Amino acid sequence: MEISRRTFIKGTAAAGVVLMSGAYLGCGNQNIPAQVRRGDVTYDVLIIGSGGAGMRAALAAAKDRNLKVAVMSKLMPTRSASTMAQGGMNGVTGVTDDKDSVESHTFDTIKGGDYLCDQDAVEYFAENAGKTIYEMDYMGYPYNRQKDGHFHQRKMGGSSHARASYFEDRAGHAMVHALFEQCLAHDVDFISECQMLEIAMTDADKLAGVIAMDMRSGDLIGIPFKTVLIATGGYGRAYWVRTSNPYSSTGDGIVAGMNAGVPFKDPEMVQFHPTGLSANGVLLSESSRSEGALLINKNGERFMARYAPEKMELATRDIVARAIATEIEEGRGIGEGLTAGVYLDFTRRTSIRRSPSRVRAAQASAAHVPSA
Numbered sequence: 001m002e003i004s005r006r007t008f009i010k011g012t013a014a015a016g017v018v019l020m021s022g023a024y025l026g027c028g029n030q031n032i033p034a035q036v037r038r039g040d041v042t043y044d045v046l047i048i049g050s051g052g053a054g055m056r057a058a059l060a061a062a063k064d065r066n067l068k069v070a071v072m073s074k075l076m077p078t079r080s081a082s083t084m085a086q087g088g089m090n091g092v093t094g095v096t097d098d099k100d101s102v103e104s105h106t107f108d109t110i111k112g113g114d115y116l117c118d119q120d121a122v123e124y125f126a127e128n129a130g131k132t133i134y135e136m137d138y139m140g141y142p143y144n145r146q147k148d149g150h151f152h153q154r155k156m157g158g159s160s161h162a163r164a165s166y167f168e169d170r171a172g173h174a175m176v177h178a179l180f181e182q183c184l185a186h187d188v189d190f191i192s193e194c195q196m197l198e199i200a201m202t203d204a205d206k207l208a209g210v211i212a213m214d215m216r217s218g219d220l221i222g223i224p225f226k227t228v229l230i231a232t233g234g235y236g237r238a239y240w241v242r243t244s245n246p247y248s249s250t251g252d253g254i255v256a257g258m259n260a261g262v263p264f265k266d267p268e269m270v271q272f273h274p275t276g277l278s279a280n281g282v283l284l285s286e287s288s289r290s291e292g293a294l295l296i297n298k299n300g301e302r303f304m305a306r307y308a309p310e311k312m313e314l315a316t317r318d319i320v321a322r323a324i325a326t327e328i329e330e331g332r333g334i335g336e337g338l339t340a341g342v343y344l345d346f347t348r349r350t351s352i353r354r355s356p357s358r359v360r361a362a363q364a365s366a367a368h369v370p371s372a
Contacts, residue, residue, distance in 0.1 A: 031192040031216060033070075036223060043189075045069045046210065046225035048196050048253055051082035052172065054231035055179040055188075062186035070189035072223070074215060074248060077190050078180050081233050081246050085172025086285030087156055088164035089136070091129030096146070096153035100161035102126050112158040112316040116269075133165045141178045142167050157286045158316035169285055194221065196253060199228065199260040207260065230257050236270070241338055244276040244283035274320035278334075278341030286320075288344060289313035295324070296343040297332040303342070 035041040045061040047054045050073035062069045073080060092100050105126040110117050133151070137143060143151035143165055155162040167174040183190075194212040200222070202208050209224035232253025236245030243249070258264050275284045275295075289295070295313050297303045307323040308315035315323075327333050328340045335341055 032194065032214060032221065033189050033191065036189075036191060036221065039222075041068065042224045042226065043068050043070045044225070045227045045229065046223060047071045047229045047231055048210070048256075049073060049080070049231035049233060050075065050077040050176075050180075050190070050192075051080040051231060051233060052085075052175050052179060053082075054080075054229070055176070055183050057229055057231060058183050058188045059179060059186060062183065062188050068189075069187075070191055070223075071183065072191040072194050072196065072210070072212065074193060074195040076192050078176055080176060081249055083173045083176050084244070084246060084283055085175070086169045086283060087287035087290070088154065088166030088171045089129070089133055089175070090156060090159065090164050091131075091133040092126070092161075092163055093130045093133055093151075093153065093165070095150045097161045097163065100163050102130075104160055105129070105163060108158055108160055112318075114318070136175065136178060139178045139182050142174055144168065154287065154290050155314065156290055157314045157320065158311070159314070164287070164290075166287065169287060191223070196232075196256055199256050201260060205261075210256075230254075230262075234270070239270075239272075241276075241279070241281040242272065243281050244273040245281075271317060272321045274317055274324055275344055278339045284344055286314070286317070288346070294345045295320070296345045297327045298334050298342075299332055301332070303327055303332065 033041075044067040045058070047058050047061075047070070050071050054071055054073075055077070058069050058071045061067055071077065090105065092102050092105050094100060102123075106119075106123050109122045109126060110119055113122075137151060144167060146152045151165045153162045153165050156164045191212075193215045195215055196210050196212050197220075198211045200208045200211055207225070207228060209222055210228065212221050212223060213219070214221055230253045232251075233249055234245065235251025235254060236243035236249045237247055238251070254264055273283060273286075275286065275288065276282060277284060284293075293313070294302055295304055302312070304312045304315065304320070304323060307326075308319050311319075313320070324333075324342050327342055333340050333342050
């Protein structure tokens with residue numbers, strides 16, 4: 001008799017994979033802590049996903065030394081999708097631009113979301129973003145610095161002021177490593193290269209643990225918990241090369257939550273980053289445009305003048321993405337089909353000193369993208 005993967009997993013859960021104290025089905029590997037292999041640990045807080053959100057949440061939970069905290073990831077913790085972020089972190093500090101304000105940041109964000117945002121949430125994040133930038137500084141984040149020693153901030157798409165703090169064009173990479181070091185210092189366990197398959201429930205519909213697959217061996221493990229936090233990111237790979245997301249962004253965490261009865265809000269609100277390499281989707285951050293790279297169509301025109309004459313290349317992402325799509329549809333793009341696109345020109349006035357990785361990516365991965 002053939003059974004589906006989901007039916008098999010449910011049957012395994014019913015047999016007590018999770019509830020029997022995380023008993024391990026098969027051989028253990030070093031990517032999994034010994035206590036998990038032995039099945040003698042129940043985590044107070046288990047966080048699924050090792051990106052910036054997941055590790056920051058783990059760090060917050062680990063401040064209570066009485067809690068046993070773990071982060072589970074289907075990658076190595078420092079290879080999460082957050083490491084691909086390039087441009088920086090927006091937050092009002094007044095360091096580079098003393099005319100900036102929380103109100104301005106809030107308005108820019110709400111306007112950039114076409115007034116569809118949860119405005120209370122936007123206000124909360126705008127009020128706390130600047131504090132988080134300082135917090136990351138204390139954690140050892142290697143910000144690019146001004147001559148006076150303060151971190152430097154630059155203007156990003158849709159922003160009315162320079163408020164993005166960054167490290168070259170590897171902002172996410174530096175953030176993840178800084179958080180990882182702090183998590184290790186606070187005794188957070190890491191369960192690496194394990195993919196969550198299902199959230200297990202008791203007969204009383206209470207959360208009990210997760211069923212995961214050891215991606216090295218293919219074996220199943222059960223990890224019981226008291227609290228779970230899903231921080232697995234999005235599902236951009238559904239759009240193949242029309243996404244800057246890595247191959248790991250498959251939405252399995254979202255599906256596991258939905259299967260456990262957790263509502264999934266606004267699934268249609270997918271943001272497309274406008275500038276990924278047309279050949280493979282690899283991100284060329286909007287900080288490229290902040291540093292001076294220009295969007296050019298096949299006729300050599302700086303076409304954003306037609307769509308956002310004031311902001312030009314630094315318009316919000318949805319405007320830039322639609323502008324590029326329009327240029328392609330009206331015959332002013334380059335290439336055909338899924339690899340159609342426009343030029344991102346680094347040769348004119350880009351500060352290559354602050355964008356070395358992006359220039360190398362353009363040179364190596366897409367010969368038709370002009371680069372210095």
